Amino acid sequence: MIRRDVLKSLGLAAAGTASGVTLTKAEAQELNDALNLALENFGLPWAEPDPEVPGRMNIARVPDDYFMPGRFAGKNVLVTGSARGMGADAARRLAREGANVVGVDILGDLGEETAESIRSEGLNMVFMQGDISQDSVCEEMVRLCVSEYGSLDAAINNAGVMDALHPDEPIDYVNQKNRLMAKIHEAGDEYWLRVMEVNATGTFYSLRHELRQMLAQGKGGSIVNIASVTGIRGFGGTPPYTASKHAVQALTKNAAIDYAPYGIRVNSTGMGTTLTPMYERAVEIITQRRATGYKDSGISLAKSRSLLELSDENDRGSTSAEQVAIMLFLLSPEASNITGATYNTDGGFTIY
Numbered sequence: 051m052i053r054r055d056v057l058k059s060l061g062l063a064a065a066g067t068a069s070g071v072t073l074t075k076a077e078a079q080e081l082n083d084a085l086n087l088a089l090e091n092f093g094l095p096w097a098e099p100d101p102e103v104p105g106r107m108n109i110a111r112v113p114d115d116y117f118m119p120g121r122f123a124g125k126n127v128l129v130t131g132s133a134r135g136m137g138a139d140a141a142r143r144l145a146r147e148g149a150n151v152v153g154v155d156i157l158g159d160l161g162e163e164t165a166e167s168i169r170s171e172g173l174n175m176v177f178m179q180g181d182i183s184q185d186s187v188c189e190e191m192v193r194l195c196v197s198e199y200g201s202l203d204a205a206i207n208n209a210g211v212m213d214a215l216h217p218d219e220p221i222d223y224v225n226q227k228n229r230l231m232a233k234i235h236e237a238g239d240e241y242w243l244r245v246m247e248v249n250a251t252g253t254f255y256s257l258r259h260e261l262r263q264m265l266a267q268g269k270g271g272s273i274v275n276i277a278s279v280t281g282i283r284g285f286g287g288t289p290p291y292t293a294s295k296h297a298v299q300a301l302t303k304n305a306a307i308d309y310a311p312y313g314i315r316v317n318s319t320g321m322g323t324t325l326t327p328m329y330e331r332a333v334e335i336i337t338q339r340r341a342t343g344y345k346d347s348g349i350s351l352a353k354s355r356s357l358l359e360l361s362d363e364n365d366r367g368s369t370s371a372e373q374v375a376i377m378l379f380l381l382s383p384e385a386s387n388i389t390g391a392t393y394n395t396d397g398g399f400t401i402y
Contacts, residue, residue: 114369120147152191210252211328215230277298285350286349
């Protein structure tokens with residue numbers, strides 16, 4: 051049996067066991083062997099050795115299909131922005147680890163396709179279409195989780211935007227400048243307002259309804275908010291995104307203080323360059339903008355790569371699986387002594 055099949059079969063067993071997972075000695079050994087195989091290397095030699103730096107290596111990355119069977123067995127978890135990218139990968143890994151998942155996204159058809167692909171593995175997920183910048187949507191997504199699964203145990207507030215376009219709207223920079231990334235003196239109202247209402251206000255609405263439900267249940271909970279390196283340091287050319295992600299970090303700290311006495315932990319991640327559809331759209335916007343002859347001082351992108359990108363043979367950013375691994379660690383009981391923290395999942399971008 052290959053590792054993926056071992057993990058999948060044990061994950062399916064975990065998903066059907068609300069009170070936890072009991073493995074035979076042989077199953078436990080098989081699982082340990084599979085997990086160890088998945089993460090046996092810390093580094094991998096460059097395919098073409100660097101003559102300037104002998105012994106240079108790439109970081110060995112978490113496999114895209116890696117998961118830990120049974121970790122969230124019987125837990126009911128809400129994931130916003132679940133249609134694609136990190137949200138979809140988080141929902142899938144949560145389900146494989148035994149969770150009952152409720153997904154929410156403005157992309158209705160794609161969100162349902164993602165949920166159906168997860169259900170096709172014999173796992174549990176329901177999906178609702180909605181825009182988290184609307185308070186009623188955030189109220190309904192929590193109500194749906196409770197009505198479907200009985201409670202809300204944990205949440206990943208992942209939904210976010212970088213511009214004022216609909217997430218699947220084709221990019222046409224020349225005719226959309228008022229809604230796209232720009233410096234403050236060039237930025238349009240729609241750009242500022244839409245990014246702030248989704249990333250900052252939407253996170254506030256999500257937290258408000260999630261925390262109300264967790265308080266009413268009286269059994270604690272765990273929440274992870276997805277922020278960015280732009281919420282940790284300054285970043286040029288993206289004023290509402292930078293401001294909104296600072297707001298996400300502030301909301302995380304505020305909630306951690308107010309709800310620790312009730313057994314609720316609230317943390318966040320500060321990701322750097324991650325290879326997702328949102329990143330691809332940002333690159334396309336910048337490429338089209340350059341084609342118009344646009345120039346700036348060069349300072350805003352003077353530093354654009356992390357330590358691990360600079361150390362990678364192909365200058366590659368982080369993967370969705372690498373980000374999801376930390377989200378789920380923070381969400382899990384393994385992180386019982388962590389609250390109010392921002393994990394800089396940025397490949398070392400913010401330390402140099």
